[in-house]
Amino acid sequence: MGAVPWPAPPDPLDRTVEAGFTPTTHEFLQVHRHAHLDVFVNGKPVTVPPGIGIDITDPGVKTTPSDAGDTYGGIEECDDPCISPLHTHDYTGVLHTESTESRLNTLGEFFTEWGVRLDAGCVGGYCRPEASIQVFVDGDRFEGDPATIELVDQEEIAIVIGSPPETIPTSFDFGQP
Secondary structure, three states: OOOOOOOOOOOHHHHHHHOOOOOEOOOOOOEEEEEEEEEEEOOEEEOOOOOOOEOOOOOOOEEEOOOOOOEEEOOOOOOOOOEOOEEOOOOOOEEEEEEOOOOOOEHHHHHHHHOOOEOOOEEOOEEOOOOOEEEEEOOEEEOOOHHHOEOOOOEEEEEEEOOOOOOOOOOOOOOOO
């Protein structure tokens, strides 16, 4: 994909397989991690859409309207595979790992599911040297390939393309005590 916005892809389960995951018929919570992703282009936030890694057309996926837009989840059982172990439920930018495997997923796997290019030189259609690209993890500058960032529980990741926002996020309120 080129410039923003970057919507959720129309083929979420194909993208799930391309990312190396096996779609399942329900959510597993043996391993439950949340990382948060912020993306900024010229100081403005980019929406990380809901439904990445979820077949939102499956009748087993519950849709809940909210002021920010529909959210997806509450999957007890789909007749066919309908969800990836790495997905988004809503517009908050929270990346959910809900799996039976304890391995850490990566930001690159998530971007593959999203259908947006992410590598050492590009984010979507924004590429160095024409575009300034900076990546931060918990507020600290990350110098490597952002696709390799592991999605650790309670981690804040910020991708800044072009001019930065006033403040680089260093954490996210996951709503836990």
